[in-house]
Amino acid sequence: MTVHVEKTDDLAFVTIDNPPVNAAGQAVRAGLIGAIADTDADDTVKAVILRAKGATFTAGADVSEFDKPAAPPHLPDVILALETTTKPWIAALHGSILGGGLEIALGCNYRIADARSKLGLPEVTLGLIPGAGGTVRLPRLIDPIAALTMISSGKPVTAAKALSLRLIDAVAGGDMSKDAIALARTAIAQPLPAPLSQRPAVAVNDADALNAAKDSLRKKARGATAPKAAIDAVQRALDLPADQALKAERETFMRLKSSRECAALRRVFFAERSAAKLPMVKGLDPAPLNTIGVIGGGTMGAGIAAACLLRGLPVTLIERDDKARATGYDRVAGVLKNSLDRGLMDQAKHDFTLAMFKSSTDYADLSNADLVIEAVFEDMDVKHGVLAALDRVLRKDAIIASNTSYLDINVMAAQTAHPSRVIGLHFFSPAYIMKLVEVIITDHASPTALATGFALAKRLGKIAVPAGVCDGFIGNRIMTAYRRKGEIMVEDGAWPWDIDAAMRDFGFPMGLFEMQDLAGLDISWAMRKRQAATRDPATRYVNLGDKLCEAGRLGKKTGAGWYDYNEGRAVKSELVETLILDESKRKGITRKKFPQDVLIGTILTTMQTEANALFAEGIAQRSEDIDVVMVNGYGFPRWRGGPMFMGNDHSKR
Numbered sequence: 319m320t321v322h323v324e325k326t327d328d329l330a331f332v333t334i335d336n337p338p339v340n341a342a343g344q345a346v347r348a349g350l351i352g353a354i355a356d357t358d359a360d361d362t363v364k365a366v367i368l369r370a371k372g373a374t375f376t377a378g379a380d381v382s383e384f385d386k387p388a389a390p391p392h393l394p395d396v397i398l399a400l401e402t403t404t405k406p407w408i409a410a411l412h413g414s415i416l417g418g419g420l421e422i423a424l425g426c427n428y429r430i431a432d433a434r435s436k437l438g439l440p441e442v443t444l445g446l447i448p449g450a451g452g453t454v455r456l457p458r459l460i461d462p463i464a465a466l467t468m469i470s471s472g473k474p475v476t477a478a479k480a481l482s483l484r485l486i487d488a489v490a491g492g493d494m495s496k497d498a499i500a501l502a503r504t505a506i507a508q509p510l511p512a513p514l515s516q517r518p519a520v521a522v523n524d525a526d527a528l529n530a531a532k533d534s535l536r537k538k539a540r541g542a543t544a545p546k547a548a549i550d551a552v553q554r555a556l557d558l559p560a561d562q563a564l565k566a567e568r569e570t571f572m573r574l575k576s577s578r579e580c581a582a583l584r585r586v587f588f589a590e591r592s593a594a595k596l597p598m599v600k601g602l603d604p605a606p607l608n609t610i611g612v613i614g615g616g617t618m619g620a621g622i623a624a625a626c627l628l629r630g631l632p633v634t635l636i637e638r639d640d641k642a643r644a645t646g647y648d649r650v651a652g653v654l655k656n657s658l659d660r661g662l663m664d665q666a667k668h669d670f671t672l673a674m675f676k677s678s679t680d681y682a683d684l685s686n687a688d689l690v691i692e693a694v695f696e697d698m699d700v701k702h703g704v705l706a707a708l709d710r711v712l713r714k715d716a717i718i719a720s721n722t723s724y725l726d727i728n729v730m731a732a733q734t735a736h737p738s739r740v741i742g743l744h745f746f747s748p749a750y751i752m753k754l755v756e757v758i759i760t761d762h763a764s765p766t767a768l769a770t771g772f773a774l775a776k777r778l779g780k781i782a783v784p785a786g787v788c789d790g791f792i793g794n795r796i797m798t799a800y801r802r803k804g805e806i807m808v809e810d811g812a813w814p815w816d817i818d819a820a821m822r823d824f825g826f827p828m829g830l831f832e833m834q835d836l837a838g839l840d841i842s843w844a845m846r847k848r849q850a851a852t853r854d855p856a857t858r859y860v861n862l863g864d865k866l867c868e869a870g871r872l873g874k875k876t877g878a879g880w881y882d883y884n885e886g887r888a889v890k891s892e893l894v895e896t897l898i899l900d901e902s903k904r905k906g907i908t909r910k911k912f913p914q915d916v917l918i919g920t921i922l923t924t925m926q927t928e929a930n931a932l933f934a935e936g937i938a939q940r941s942e943d944i945d946v947v948m949v950n951g952y953g954f955p956r957w958r959g960g961p962m963f964m965g966n967d968h969s970k971r
């Protein structure tokens with residue numbers, strides 16, 4: 319039974335039990351209708367407590383049902399039935415209360431939530447708006463600006479925030495059951511409150527603030543449709559009687575459900591969860607992860623150490639000398655302090671977390687580490703030195719991961735005593751924020767080493783994508799290809815700022831030249847120098863990037879790169895314009911104009927061509943993996959589904 323009813327004294331407990339996340343699929347909806355009928359008909363029942371088994375109340379509609387015809391009872395009808403019960407229903411909430419889950423809770427008369435729960439209407443992240451009354455009932459319960467923000471951004475709120483918004487009536491203490499029963503007793507003694515759909519919308523106190531919030535949310539949505547449809551739906555909820563607003567909401571939901579944006583976002587959602595399910599690691603137990611070692615406390619090492627600590631994993635950081643050790647320590651401590659200052663952790667948690675962090679210059683301090691990630695300079699000799707030192711001190715079953723961006727991890731592994739324990743874990747910067755990790759499958763990696771790499775990524779809350787060994791793995795290799803193509807277009811007549819504008823208009827947060835300036839042009843310069851000896855002389859080579867670096871224009875950090883920087887703001891550079899014109903002339907190129915759709919079309923085609931080469935070489939396993947990498951690591955607009963999704967149907971671009 320996905321919904322069962324138990325009765326004790328004058329209370330009924332209705333429990334949703336539909337693992338893994340209690341999605342409100344057809345069986346749950348039918349179960350709820352049955353539970354409403356049962357408890358309504360039973361005169362001994364005076365109040366009903368609605369709760370759920372497992373880690374989460376409910377994750378909302380069952381997204382896997384979206385491709386099938388909708389089967390009754392429909393969620394809006396279940397919630398209307400809840401609103402018309404004759405007994406008070408108390409929603410006892412825990413874990414994630416999302417989408418249809420929160421809409422169900424809004425159909426109840428009272429809501430109490432566990433202190434750690436998260437409540438939200440994330441439908442826009444799937445290209446939808448709430449379709450079971452969320453846009454209509456929420457602004458009838460809480461401040462309309464807060465409701466608008468929750469619905470159009472899709473971001474959940476904590477239980478404490480929900481209480482302050484009066485979205486919930488209480489936060490449970492240690493014992494949810496006891497507190498929910500107490501709330502039920504209070505409810506029995508009072509008249510039933512009017513259902514939300516029969517109440518007027520909460521008054522808008524500040525129309526200007528509402529308009530400003532709408533403008534800001536529209537801007538954040540960039541090209542995505544759903545967040546804008548959500549804004550319109552909330553406005554309708556404020557302007558229209560509830561029944562009309564509910565009807566319009568449902569129509570919008572049904573229209574969006576069959577949109578390409580919704581299909582794109584659903585694909586990314588499921589692809590992110592299935593990427594780590596490699597057949598070769600299926601059913602394998604990962605090695606335990608009690609202590610993590612990190613070598614190198616620079617940008618990446620410090621970020622990775624912080625990511626581990628923030629997820630409760632003790633870390634020992636090794637640096638090459640005491641000065642670098644102290645700097646690395648401060649970097650990591652700075653991230654933790656920032657979390658404290660932003661209220662993401664309290665002082666006790668901060669102190670506890672910092673106490674799990676050790677730094678040293680002695681590799682022997684890693685003798686008990688379960689997994690060690692190296693993030694030292696991008697130089698094969700330095701990496702070899704580090705791996706040799708690790709070979710001497712690590713337990714035989716400990717796993718070694720390299721965070722290299724471009725170097726050949728098979729070559730690194732071959733130099734060690736146990737190549738089977740060497741894998742790649744390619745994090746993105748800043749590693750404690752960026753969700754993506756490429757798990758690099760080296761030639762001799764043991765399945766357990768790989769399973770442990772995926773397990774670490776999961777523990778860190780990351781999205782892990784498998785990739786084979788090549789220069790740049792999946793993401794950097796594709797990025798190198800479209801960067802090269804972008805530079806060729808610049809030599810042929812486009813301007814960097816035109817390409818950047820085309821990418822931004824398409825939905826990237828920034829264009830590829832702005833992105834290079836931000837990351838620093840010296841990283842790819844070093845890679846090009848390394849490849850110079852083996853480069854095919856027949857391949858067209860654009861040396862604009864080299865010339866910028868030679869002129870000391872290493873990007874934003876030096877105040878100049880592809881752009882000049884005026885108080886941190888990128889502005890067109892006359893010097894770069896001249897450099898480009900000179901270079902085109904030197905190569906005898908007649909510069910031509912590129913329309914914007916050609917610029918973005920060429921970038922996309924380059925991504926797809928490189929991705930197909932990655933499949934052919936066995937580096938990437940599935941087209942969805944490419945999309946997950948591009949969306950989560952390179953700013954590809956999520957709502958477009960990724961370059962491979964788009965490649966299947968260019969007409970819908």
Ligand code: COA
Pocket residue numbers: 338339341374376377378379380381382414416417418440441443444446588591592
């Ligand atoms: N419908 C169908 N399946 C869902 C689902 C949903 N709404 N939400 C999660 N799942 C599935 C996942 O695909 C995954 O399946 P798998 O084990 O076969 O890969 C499983 O439930 C566990 O989900 P996962 O995300 O890995 O678990 P988590 O504990 O990290 O996160 C949630 C749990 C609820 C926070 C997260 O799954 C989530 O945000 N779900 C979507 C919520 C949403 O957008 N609801 C609105 C729907 S319109």
Ligand code: NAD
Pocket residue numbers: 613614615616617618619636637638642646692693694695696697700703704721722723724744745746747
């Ligand atoms: P960085 O220069 O900021 O840091 C490297 C650190 O390694 C320095 O603190 C240095 O003191 C330390 N180090 C050098 N040799 C050492 C040794 N023998 N023992 C211990 N510590 C040593 O470099 P970074 O940007 O953090 O990059 C580190 C690695 O991560 C490189 O392989 C790089 O390609 C990769 N990477 C970088 C990024 C990025 O965006 N910066 C992203 C992904 C991967």
